[in-house]
Amino acid sequence: MKDSNGWKIVSTYSTKQAVDDGFLVKVDSEASKEAGIKFPVYLTRAAWDKYVEVPKGMEQVQNLSGRLWDVMFMFAFQARKVSSNFLQFDFISFLPDEGNWEPNEKLESPENRLNRLVTLKAVIQAQDFDDPSPAIFIMKPNED
Incomplete structure (x- = not known):
């Protein structure tokens, strides 16, 4: 198989395959629309598991839809300020202090x-190699 430039395609891994394999999580379109986002949104499994899934022991004070809203809203808020296809944004996540801090996390308040x-x-970027419609991919800074 060759692409439109005549290059031989050695391998492809589609967005759909990544979702099916669990490496990407597609955000429900209603959740992204509520935050004012009009394109499909995908989170990497690592970002989803750490910042959207409710941590064990916090089920009484957190829920998945609220945690997802925090990520979607802060992305949308910051995205309105840029015209680039790349954006780094910050938000506050409520997580247990279990020594599992990562380089992209800082103490929000000493208290x-x-x-x-x-x-x-x-x-x-393009939603998939065979679908040029735009999509948003959210991940940790060290992910591609």
Whole structure:
């Protein structure tokens, strides 16, 4: 198989395959629309598991839809300020202080070690190699 430039395609890994394999999580379109986002949104599994899934022991004070809203809203808020297809944005995530801090996380306030100021990055690009419509991919800064 060759692409439109005549290059031989050695391998492809589609967005659909990544979702099916669990490496990407597609955000429900209603959740992204509520935050004012009109394109499909995908989060990497690592970002989803750490910042959207409710941490064990916090089920009484957090829920998945609220945590997802925090990520979607802060992305949308910051995205309105740029015209680039790349964006780094910050939001506050409520996480247990279990020594699992990552380089993209900082203490939001010395008084509360449960609130972390988290930096994520977003890239707007073609939804898939065979679908040029735009989509937003949100991930940790060290992910591609």
